[in-house]
Structure formats: C-alpha cells, structure tokens
Amino acid sequence: MTAFNKRPFGLLAPNRRTFLKASGAALTTTLAAPYIARAQENVLYINTWGGPWEEAARANLFDPFTAETGVEIRTVSPVSFAKLAQQVRTGTYEFDITTLGGSELVRANEAGIIETWNEAPYEGALFQNGVASHAFATVIGHRTDKFPDGGPKNWAEFWDVERFPGPRSLQRYPARILPIALLADGVPEDELYPLDIDRAFASLDRIKDNIIVWWTAGAQSAQILRDGEVDLIGIWHSRFFEAQDTGAPLEMTWNEGEIDRAYWVVAKDTPNAEIARELIKFATSPEPLAGFVMQANYGPLNPAANEYIPEEDAERMPTSPENYAKCFEQDIANLGADPSEISQRFEEWLAT
Amino acid sequence: MGATISRLADKPNLWPWLLLTPLALYLAVFFAVPLFDVAVMSFTEPSLSFANYERVLTGKLYQQVFMNTFMTAGLVTLSCLLVGYPLAYLMNHVTRRTAMLILLLVTMSFWTSFLVRTYAWMVLLGNNGPVVAFLAAIGVDPAPQLLFTRFSSTLAMVHILAPYMIMNIYTVMQKIDPVLIRSAESLGARGWSLFRHVYLPLTAPGIANGCVLVFVICIGFYVTPVLLGSPREQMVAGLIGTQIEEFLAFGMGSAMAIILLVITLAILAVYHRRFGLDKLWG
Amino acid sequence: MNRLMRILGVLVVIFIAAPLVIVVPMSFSDARSLQFPPPGYWLGYYYAFFNDWGWLRPTWNSIIIAAATMVLTMILVVPATFALVRYRFYGKSVADLMMMMPLAVPHIVMAVGYYSFLGDLRLVHTHFGVILAHTCLAVPIAFLVLSANLKGFDRTLERAAQSLGASPVRTFMHVTLPILRPGIMISALFAFIQSFDETVVAIFISGRNAETLPRKMFDSIRQEADPVIAVISTLLFAVVILALVAPAGWKSIRKRLRSKTPPAAILGSQ
Numbered sequence: 001m002t003a004f005n006k007r008p009f010g011l012l013a014p015n016r017r018t019f020l021k022a023s024g025a026a027l028t029t030t031l032a033a034p035y036i037a038r039a040q041e042n043v044l045y046i047n048t049w050g051g052p053w054e055e056a057a058r059a060n061l062f063d064p065f066t067a068e069t070g071v072e073i074r075t076v077s078p079v080s081f082a083k084l085a086q087q088v089r090t091g092t093y094e095f096d097i098t099t100l101g102g103s104e105l106v107r108a109n110e111a112g113i114i115e116t117w118n119e120a121p122y123e124g125a126l127f128q129n130g131v132a133s134h135a136f137a138t139v140i141g142h143r144t145d146k147f148p149d150g151g152p153k154n155w156a157e158f159w160d161v162e163r164f165p166g167p168r169s170l171q172r173y174p175a176r177i178l179p180i181a182l183l184a185d186g187v188p189e190d191e192l193y194p195l196d197i198d199r200a201f202a203s204l205d206r207i208k209d210n211i212i213v214w215w216t217a218g219a220q221s222a223q224i225l226r227d228g229e230v231d232l233i234g235i236w237h238s239r240f241f242e243a244q245d246t247g248a249p250l251e252m253t254w255n256e257g258e259i260d261r262a263y264w265v266v267a268k269d270t271p272n273a274e275i276a277r278e279l280i281k282f283a284t285s286p287e288p289l290a291g292f293v294m295q296a297n298y299g300p301l302n303p304a305a306n307e308y309i310p311e312e313d314a315e316r317m318p319t320s321p322e323n324y325a326k327c328f329e330q331d332i333a334n335l336g337a338d339p340s341e342i343s344q345r346f347e348e349w350l351a352t
Numbered sequence: 353m354g355a356t357i358s359r360l361a362d363k364p365n366l367w368p369w370l371l372l373t374p375l376a377l378y379l380a381v382f383f384a385v386p387l388f389d390v391a392v393m394s395f396t397e398p399s400l401s402f403a404n405y406e407r408v409l410t411g412k413l414y415q416q417v418f419m420n421t422f423m424t425a426g427l428v429t430l431s432c433l434l435v436g437y438p439l440a441y442l443m444n445h446v447t448r449r450t451a452m453l454i455l456l457l458v459t460m461s462f463w464t465s466f467l468v469r470t471y472a473w474m475v476l477l478g479n480n481g482p483v484v485a486f487l488a489a490i491g492v493d494p495a496p497q498l499l500f501t502r503f504s505s506t507l508a509m510v511h512i513l514a515p516y517m518i519m520n521i522y523t524v525m526q527k528i529d530p531v532l533i534r535s536a537e538s539l540g541a542r543g544w545s546l547f548r549h550v551y552l553p554l555t556a557p558g559i560a561n562g563c564v565l566v567f568v569i570c571i572g573f574y575v576t577p578v579l580l581g582s583p584r585e586q587m588v589a590g591l592i593g594t595q596i597e598e599f600l601a602f603g604m605g606s607a608m609a610i611i612l613l614v615i616t617l618a619i620l621a622v623y624h625r626r627f628g629l630d631k632l633w634g
Numbered sequence: 635m636n637r638l639m640r641i642l643g644v645l646v647v648i649f650i651a652a653p654l655v656i657v658v659p660m661s662f663s664d665a666r667s668l669q670f671p672p673p674g675y676w677l678g679y680y681y682a683f684f685n686d687w688g689w690l691r692p693t694w695n696s697i698i699i700a701a702a703t704m705v706l707t708m709i710l711v712v713p714a715t716f717a718l719v720r721y722r723f724y725g726k727s728v729a730d731l732m733m734m735m736p737l738a739v740p741h742i743v744m745a746v747g748y749y750s751f752l753g754d755l756r757l758v759h760t761h762f763g764v765i766l767a768h769t770c771l772a773v774p775i776a777f778l779v780l781s782a783n784l785k786g787f788d789r790t791l792e793r794a795a796q797s798l799g800a801s802p803v804r805t806f807m808h809v810t811l812p813i814l815r816p817g818i819m820i821s822a823l824f825a826f827i828q829s830f831d832e833t834v835v836a837i838f839i840s841g842r843n844a845e846t847l848p849r850k851m852f853d854s855i856r857q858e859a860d861p862v863i864a865v866i867s868t869l870l871f872a873v874v875i876l877a878l879v880a881p882a883g884w885k886s887i888r889k890r891l892r893s894k895t896p897p898a899a900i901l902g903s904q
Contacts, residue, residue, distance in 0.1 A: 050857065051858070078857060082599070082600060083597075086600065089600065089753070092759050092842075093842070094759060094841045094842045167497060212497055212500050212582070214583050217856065217858070219857045220856070220857050220858055220859075223858050223859050226666070226667055227478065227479065227480055227859075228480060229478060229479050229499060246666060340599075343598070343599065344599065347598070348411075348412075348413045350583050351583060351584060351591070352412060352416055365723065367717070368717035368720075368723045368726075369723070371713035371716055371717035372713070372717045372718070372729060374710055374713065374714075375711065375713070375714040376729070376732070378710055378769070379735075379736070379770060379773065382769070382770050383770040385751060386744065386747030386751035386752075386767075387739065387744070387747050388747075390743060435649065436646075438639045438640075438643045438646055439647065439650075441639045442642075442643025442644070442646075442647075443643075445636070454647060457647065457650060457654075458650065459878060460871075460874055460875065460878060461650050461654055463827070463874045463877070463878070464654060464867075464870065464871055464874055465848065465870055466831075466833075467833060467848055467851045467855070468657060468866075468870055468871065471657070471855055471864070471867060472652075472657050472867070474668060474855070475656055475657070475670055476670070478670075480667065480669040480670065482670050482671070511650065511653060568738075571740070572741065572742055572743070574742050574833075574834045574837075575834065575852060578856070579855055588742075589742040589834075592743075593745075593837075593838075596746060596749065596838070602750065606746055609742065609746045612740055613740065613743045616738065616739070617738060617739075624731075629731065629734050630778075633734075633737060633778055
C-alpha cells in the first residue's frame with residue numbers, strides 16, 4: 001500500500017540512486033519468486049464463482065478448514081472449464097480445485113483432466129469422479145418496474161417478445177440453454193432428452209435479436225439485472241436473490257427452473273492433490289455443507305446435511321419439496337450429442 | 353577526427369555488432385521463437401495439415417468476423433479522422449495557452465489506461481448513465497440500446513485511438529507556414545477552396561500516418577470489443593481469444609492470428625516502402 | 635469553414651474529456667452499480683481497495699513487473715541504440731526494422747505465442763515470464779524515444795572532451811551520459827508504462843502468482859463491473875496528471891536556473 005503510494009513519485013522525480021536501488025530490489029524479488037512460491041506449499045488454490053458464493057464458502061468451508069489444518073486457501077474466479085483443461089496441457093496450475101456443473105464434469109472426466117477417487121467422501125457422493133456438493137437452478141427473473149402486471153411464468157412466455165418486450169439475457173452455456181429453448185418451443189419436460197439440437201437452435205433463432213447479453217459469470221448476471229441493463233433474464237436462483245436483496249425491483253418464478261448439480265473436482269496431477277481431497281471431504285461433510293447452503297441458498301446434495309437445516313431456511317433452496325416440484329432436472333448422461341461439438345456450434349451460431 | 357572516421361570506414365567495425373548482439377539474441381529467443389510457435393501451431397494442431405486455414409478461409413463465421421473487423425476498423429479510422437481533424441485545426445487557431453490545454457487533455461487521454469477509458473464508456477452508456485438520462489430528457493424514451501452493441505464498442509475505440517490521429521495531424525499542421533495561408537487568401541482562396549487546395553494537401557502526410565496507425569491498431573484490438581461489444585459482432589482478436597481460452601483450439605486460434613499478422617504486416621510494408629516505418633510511430 | 639471547424643473542435647474536446655472526468659465522481663459513489671450521477675458520496679470503495687489483497691497484490695505485481703521490465707529493456711536498448719544511431723554498417727536497415735517489429739505485431743498474436751512458448755518453459759503465471767514478454771513489447775518504444783534523443787545529440791562536446799585528452803570511456807561517463815540522462819529517463823519511463831498498461835498478453839500469461847493490475851481490472855469489468863474499478867481508474871488518472879503537470883512545474887522552476895526543455899519529449903513522440 002505504501003509502496004503503491006510512493007513508487008510512482010520516486011520514478012518521476014529523477015533521483016537516480018533510489019531509482020536504481022528500487023529496481024534492483026524488484027528484480028531480485030522477481031527472480032526469486034518461483035522459489036518463494038515453492039517454499040509456501042501450504043497454500044491451496046480454489047477456483048470459485050466469486051461474490052456471495054465465495055463469501056459463503058469462505059465462512060463455512062475454507063476458514064474452518066484453515067483453522068483445522070493450517071492450510072491457507074486462496075481463490076481464483078470465475079469458474080472456468082477451459083482453464084482446468086489448460087492447466088493439464090501447460091502443467092502450470094492456476095488452481096487445484098474447482099466445481100463443475102454436470103455436463104462439464106462428464107467432459108472433464110472423459111478428457112482425463114481430473115483426479116480419480118477410490119472411495120467416496122460420503123455415500124452416493126461420486127459421479128464421474130466429481131463429488132456432489134449442492135444443487136442450483138436456472139430460473140426466470142424479471143424487473144417489476146418494467147412489467148408491473150407480472151412477468152413471464154415459463155420459458156415459452158420468456159420467448160414471447162410481443163407480450164414481454166425488452167432486452168433479455170441468457171447464459172452463454174449451451175448445455176443449459178438448449179433444453180430451455182426446447183421447453184420454450186413446446187417440448188414437454190419428460191421428452192427433452194436426448195436433445196433435438198436442430199429444433200433447439202431453431203427455437204433460439206426466434207429470440208436471438210432480443211438477447212443483448214450472453215452472460216458468462218454469475219456476478220455479471222446479477223449486475224446487469226440489478227442495474228436494469230436487461231429487463232428479463234435466465235439466471236441462477238442464488239444470483240437472483242443476491243440482486244433482489246440489494247433492493248432492486250425484481251421477481252422470479254421457480255416454475256420450469258432448470259436444476260443442475262455442482263461437483264467438486266481435483267485438477268489432474270496437481271502437486272496438492274492430497275490436501276485438495278481433504279478439503280473436498282471437509283466441504284461435503286454434513287455440518288459445513290449445511291452452513292454453506294443456508295448462507296448461499298443452495299440445495300445440499302449430501303442428505304445428512306438436511307438434519308442441520310431448519311425448514312424455513314429451505315424456502316430459497318431449489319431442493320425444498322415445494323420448489324423441487326416446479327423444477328426439472330438435467331439428464332446429463334443422455335444429452336444426445338458431443339458437448340464440445342454443441343459448444344462449437346453454439347459459438348458459431350452466436351457470432352453469425 | 354576525420355582520420356578516425358576514414359579508418360573506421362576502411363576496416364569492418366566490430367563495435368556496432370557487439371552493442372547490438374544482446375538485444376538481437378534476446379529478440380530472437382523471446383520474440384521470434386514465440387511468433388514462430390504460432391506459425392507452427394497453425395499447421396500442426398491438432399494434426400499436420402492446412403485444415404485450420406481451410407476452415408478459417410471458407411467458414412462462414414470466420415469470413416464474417418474478418419469482414420466485420422475490417423468494417424469496424426474502417427469506421428473507427430474514418431471517425432477518428434472526423435474527430436481529429438477539427439480538433440487539430442482548432443488547436444492551431446486558438447491562443448497558445450488554450451492550445452497547450454487541449455494538448456494536455458489529449459495527452460492525458462492518451463496516457464490513461466484504455467481499460468479505464470473502456471470502463472468509463474460503460475458508465476456513460478449504461479441504462480443508468482447520463483446519456484440515457486439526457487435522451488429521456490429530450491423525449492427519446494425508451495432510449496435505444498447503447499451498451500453491448502457495435503455502437504458502444506466503436507465509440508470507445510474512436511475515443512481510445514483518436515489521440516494517435518490528433519497528434520499526427522497536429523504536428524503537420526503546426527509546420528504549415530502561415531505566410532502560405534495568407535498568400536493563398538490574398539489570391540482569393542476562401543473557406544472550402546482554401547481548405548481543399550491548401551490545407552488538405554499540406555496535412556495529407558499526417559492524415560496518412562494517422563489513418564494507417566489507427567487502422568492497424570484497430571484490427572488487432574482485443575479488450576474493448578470484448579468488454580463493450582455484442583457477441584454477434586465480434587472482431588478477430590476476440591474470436592482468437594475465445595478459440596484459445598474456451599475451446600483450447602490452438603490450431604484455429606493460431607491460424608487466425610497468422611492471417612491477422614500477415615494482413616497487418618502487408619499494410620505496414622506498403623507504408624514502409626513509401627514513407628519508412630520509423631516515421632509511423634515517431 | 636473556420637466557424638464550423640471551431641464548433642466541431644469544441645464538441646470533440648467534450649467527447650475526449652467526458653470519459654476522463656466521469657470516473658472521478660464515480661469513485662466516490664456509494665452506489666453498488668454503474669449509476670450516474672451517483673445517488674450519494676462516500677470513501678467506501680477507496681477503503682475497499684486499500685484493504686483488499688485481491689486488488690493490492692495485482693497492483694504490487696504490476697509495479698514489480700514494470701520496474702523489472704524497465705531495467706531489462708534499458709540494459710538491452712541503450713547499447714543497441716548507440717550502435718544504430720552512431721554507426722553505419724551492413725545490415726543496419728534490417729536491424730532498424732527488427733527493432734520496430736514488436737510494435738507491428740498485434741498483441742493478441744504475441745499472446746497466443748507466449749502462451750504456448752512460456753507454457754513449454756513452465757514460465758506461464760510467473761513474474762519472470764511476464765517480464766520476458768513485456769520486455770520485447772517495450773523495446774521499440776524505448777528505442778524510439780532514445781534514438782530521437784541521441785540523434786539530436788551535439789557531438790562537438792564529445793570531440794572537445796577527447797581533444798582535451800579524455801579517454802573514450804571517460805568522455806562517455808562524464809560527457810555523453812549526463813547529457814543523455816533525461817532522454818534515458820524518459821525512455822525508461824515509457825518502458826515502465828508500456829509494461830504497466832499492457833493488458834492482452836497479461837490476460838493470457840499472468841495468473842495465480844503474477845496476476846497484473848490490468849488483468850485483474852479486465853476480469854473484474856467483465857464479471858461484475860465492480861465499483862472499485864472507478865477507484866483504481868481515479869488513482870491511475872491522478873498519477874497521469876501528476877506525471878504530466880509535475881515536469882511542467884519543475885521546468886518553470888528550473889528555467890530560472892538553466893534553460894533546458896526536456897518535457898517536450900513527453901508530449902511529442904507517440
């Protein structure tokens with residue numbers, strides 16, 4: 001901090017000696033940096049979603065873990081599947097642990113870029129070498145100042161730009177968007193999978209001109225809704241509540257909410273794999289997990305955590321019986337096409 | 353001294369080579385090799401073939417992105433000229449003090465990180481920003497979508513690149529001999545014809561310089577279009593970034609990078625033959 | 635014509651000034667979002683910046699990387715500039731062109747190259763890797779500034795010193811270097827700024843241990859338009875103003891003592 005204040009002045013006022021000394025010192029620190037980094041092995045890097053997600057994780061998962069084990073935890077955000085894959089390619093690790101959604105997990109496991117598990121941290125935890133942590137839903141949110149008579153109640157209405165005019169936003173994430181596009185086109189929930197890709201893109205064509213932002217990070221989706229850059233949005237329920245809690249005039253519906261599961265994974269071949277496994281075991285054990293999901297409004301996937309969650313706290317969770325009945329789950333194993341190909345096609349569609 | 357010079361000319365002098373070698377080696381290893389890496393990857397990733405180039409040159413998406421890049425760069429260059437010329441003119445026709453203040457403003461803009469300027473445009477053009485409020489006040493309600501469109505990214509790029517244009521035109525304008533203008537006026541040249549026949553030809557080198565510089569920087573621009581633009585009007589650099597970061601498609605990204613590089617170098621080579629490259633930035 | 639040009643000129647001044655001016659009030663805003671005019675004012679986001687290692691660490695990284703880049707660049711560029719300005723030799727025009735190349739190649743192309751090249755060397759995400767890359771990008775700018783200075787150098791002074799019996803080394807240390815010092819300083823400053831502001835290559839190759847400020851800002855703008863960005867913008871802006879105004883003020887003081895005009899270089903080139 002002081003350095004930030006002083007250094008620029010030192011550079012501009014031409015005092016050669018301080019200048020040389022300072023740069024000399026800087027160079028030495030820099031050259032030594034890799035070795036210093038290696039010396040502090042007791043740091044675990046976690047790729048997080050940032051914002052309230054990270055606050056909740058820090059308070060309930062990371063800090064208690066640090067207190068127990070002495071391992072410092074640093075975070076990198078946002079969550080990026082591509083970075084995970086890069087790390088294995090380049091051999092330099094930006095993070096040791098990340099959370100992935102279902103379709104990414106399948107991709108990651110097929111590509112062999114995550115560590116395998118021999119025993120499950122809790123019963124039923126493992127799916128494709130990911131440890132199930134919590135459930136979240138993509139729901140419809142709208143601004144009540146733009147739609148005083150109520151907003152869209154399902155994806156077909158979200159697609160109805162005559163009845164609900166205004167700029168919209170969806171996530172730049174085809175595995176979540178294509179099922180939604182099919183629902184909007186009239187496909188019943190139980191016939192979604194395997195996905196009819198061509199029909200989904202045809203459905204997306206109808207709304208393309210009205211989607212002005214394809215959001216890529218959770219914080220961004222909350223910000224553009226809160227600031228009124230868009231009037232309608234497909235958004236994670238937790239991020240919606242974050243935006244609503246700032247006092248913005250917003251409403252959402254659980255109806256046709258699309259549930260996805262978040263899984264903890266360990267980056268393949270990271271030198272910190274053992275501590276990473278310890279952290280994941282800790283993070284999915286009943287009490288910490290319960291604290292985390294209560295603060296961040298997720299649904300716990302370790303059933304034992306439910307014991308610690310009072311009923312009224314489950315109101316904002318997609319897994320509460322009332323909300324769950326309105327939502328639908330993704331069928332990741334039955335997608336109907338190669339996720340990478342879908343992604344490429346989606347990006348090409350987006351840019352043309 | 354004269355004797356020394358002739359002696360140096362006779363013998364091959366080792367000094368310049370000695371002085372140049374460290375930098376030349378450095379650039380060879382840390383500049384040329386990475387660049388060569390890109391070229392190699394464009395042919396070898398994922399397997400040895402021309403497939404990447406074939407896809408970039410024939411695929412609809414890629415053609416469109418390249419077209420869009422040139423259109424945008426052209427538009428930005430033209431706008432910079434329209435913005436820069438009047439300002440340079442103004443700077444030469446006000447008091448020295450005012451001219452210095454404007455120069456200070458332009459320099460300040462130039463030195464301010466372009467991330468800062470990009471962010472400022474987000475504030476200005478957002479739905480809670482002053483531009484939308486102003487439009488509402490004069491009766492344009494609802495205001496058109498400004499942020500995350502081609503308009504916002506183009507405007508911000510014009511703002512970021514305008515100083516290059518202004519500096520170039522201002523420098524040549526400053527060198528115009530006032531006597532020349534006065535004698536043209538005494539011969540009856542006024543207004544448009546004075547501008548057309550005296551000012552324009554005299555400032556042409558500055559205009560050419562500014563335009564080449566702005567266009568070349570613009571076709572490689574990454575940050576501003578990515579942050580402010582619409583995904584439907586991507587520019588080449590943004591798409592290269594997506595290929596590398598999202599799809600790990602190093603071959604495709606490299607092929608596009610090489611094409612971008614060849615186009616940039618071709619423009620600069622033409623400039624170099626006419627004017628000499630060292631004049632462009634200097 | 636004249637009138638129209640003047641009106642246009644004034645509009646352009648507003649266009650250029652508006653984005654620079656707006657970040658300052660924004661940094662004192664108490665709104666969470668991009669709201670202008672701000673609903674209220676406070677210093678909370680300044681407090682947030684100076685208390686968040688998530689912002690301070692990248693700031694510090696950027697300063698270290700820029701300082702080291704500057705030193706390395708000058709070590710390489712000063713001798714090379716002497717060679718190119720003072721000597722004529724076979725292949726000089728090629729060497730001149732080589733110096734300019736890093737400026738001609740779009741940064742995104744270099745970013746792809748460094749990503750793969752430094753990845754192979756295991757230098758991605760390290761300070762050292764970023765410094766190596768930034769030095770290449772800073773070379774042409776430092777060279778342009780320094781060569782302009784060296785070309786304007788009056789060599790009769792060196793000759794005078796030598797004719798009075800000074801050895802070449804002594805002449806260099808006691809005549810050449812002191813006279814060139816302002817040029818070298820400004821050239822070094824340009825190299826520093828080039829590295830400090832560089833964004834595209836840093837986005838691809840700095841991370842985890844070496845995350846630079848521009849990269850952090852880019853991520854933050856892309857993700858959530860964090861109001862702390864306005865604070866950093868204002869601080870950076872303040873540094874720019876200081877850097878531009880300080881030499882002018884300094885100059886007017888020194889003018890009484892000696893007549894010399896170094897600051898022209900700051901405004902002139904690039």
